[in-house]
Amino acid sequence: MSQSIIQLKCFCNNYPWGRVGKESLAATLCQRTNPDFRLEDDQNYAEMWMGTYPELPSYSMEGENLQDILNKNKERLIGQGVLDKFGVDLPFLPKILSIAKALPLQIHPDIELSKKLHKQDPEKYSDTNHKPEIAVALGKFEAFVGFKPLKDIERLMNLEPLKTFVPPNTPEANFQDDTLKQICRSLLTASPDQARSTLKSLKCTSSDELGGQAYILDLIPRLESMYGSEDNGNLVALLCMNFLVLEAxxxxxxxxxxxxxxxxxxxIECMARSNNVINTGFCPRADRDDIDLFVNALTFKQHDPEEPMLKREKSEKSTKGKTEVFKPPMSEFNMLVTELKAGEGETVKEVGGPSIAIVVSGSGMMGAQDQEFEIGEGTIYFIGHGIEVKYTAKDDLQVYRAYVE
Ligand SMILES: [Zn+2]
Incomplete structure (x- = not known):
């Protein structure tokens, strides 16, 4: 294989929180790009993975594993710069997620903890790497992320049914991150009965008592319908975490x-190459990981609903201003977004490393290395390093492209 543009065939997993059948964007996109994929009407389709992570790798249309292709052509496809930094395994993993109900309440351990956990239990913690991630909304997207401002949590925890979760002898005006950490532990260790009765009394709280947080009342029945009223995730998410609603x-x-x-x-999500996760809520009790491990690893850096938001920036790789970039801090990847109206074109300058591009809507042409490729919803390409790419839109076109350099 001599070209550096490789169309990919990707696969979906079937986690139970995924949307069902054709309701799942992950599945409908997958179906368009993968002739081997059969969409079943009654199956959950959660995530389509695009890359070389061994659990669900991507293949060329001829059926060759992408990682094998990279191994054989590493200088040409990955480039020496990225090879020196990260080796031959793609350091990032983009995914399309279609979420019908909450994913487990989770954290991804940092590098230090990942190394330790991997040593203790390599089967469960398969990676020694961290896993910063970004999530770009492809429509209305709701998520619990980071912690609320302390004063908002303190206000709630002063409500009668919640006082029991506050560590005794917390002096007023001394509600700190450490207090919050202990509250998280007591909410997560509450018995099923206590979790249920607390949620029930929270339901009977008036919106006045909740101050600016009356949205909690609307969310309770939705969360109950997902994992029942005994799931400890309900309490942590509603009382302690920011609830964000993102537009496309x-x-x-x-x-x-x-x-x-x-x-x-x-x-569309992108993350560093790792699959490590510690789960504590929004999952069957038997699937929950150690609560102390979870609580001790928590970071309390994000305390404002604005903090997790990742701004789009102008990309210097754009020649016509139609391509922007998401640049997450402290991570191995960036994500370009090219958006064109019908008839428009854009040339994206060379990227100094490997990338994976997916068309999430529209259709058109992609030109690279003197070749023309027809692209449409669900087409996915690996693009080797140092390649300039030209897009022309037949109808409104949206291409996401994760890369490292
Ligand atoms: Zn995650």
Whole structure:
């Protein structure tokens, strides 16, 4: 294989929180790009993975594993710069997620903790790497991310049914991150009965008592319908975490050890190459990981609903201003977004490393290396380093492209 543009065939997993059948964008996009994929009407389709992570790798249309292709052509496809930094395994993993109900309440351990956990239990923690991630909304997207401002949590925790979760002898005006940490632990260790009765009394709280947080009352029945009233995730998410609603095109950034639980929507996600996760709520009790491990790893850096929001910036790779970039801090990847109206064109300058591009809507042509490729919803390409790419839109076209350099 001599070309540096490789069309990919990707696959979906079937986590139970995924949308069903044709309702799942992950599945409908997958179906368009992968002739081997059969969409079943009654199956959950959660995530389509695009890349070389061994659990769900991508293939060329001829059926060759992308990682094998990279191994054989590493200088040409990955480039020496990225090879020196990250080696031959793609350091990032983009995914399309279609979320019908909450994903487990989770954190991704930082590098230090990942190394330790991997040593203790390599089967469960398969990676020694961190996993910062970004999530770009492809429509309305709801998520619990980071912690609320302390004063908002303190206000709630002063309500009668919640006082029991506050560590005794917390002096007023001394409600700190450490207080919050202890509250998280007591909310997560509450018995099923206590979790249920607390949620029930919260339901009977008036919106006045909740101050600016009356949205909690609307969310309670929705969360109950997902994992029941005994799930400890309900309490942590409602009382302690920011509830964010994103419109299409907006993005979130989750740092290592950042608490998050995505609630509903279709998103494109990208993360560093790792699959490590510590789960504590929004999942069957038997699937929950150690609560102390979770609580001790928590970071309390994000305390404002604005903090997790990741702004789009102008990309210097754009020649006509139609391509912007998401640049998450402290991570191995960036994500370009090219958006064209019918008839418009854009040339994206060379990227100094490997990239993966997916068309999420529209159709048109992609030109690279003196070749022309017809592109449409669901077409996915690996693009080797140092390649200039030209897009022309037949109808409104949206291309996301994750890269490292
Ligand atoms: Zn995550």
């Amino acid at each position: 095109g907006s993005a979130l950034y989750i740092p290592a050890d950042g608490i998050h639980a995505y609630l509903t929507g279709n998103i």
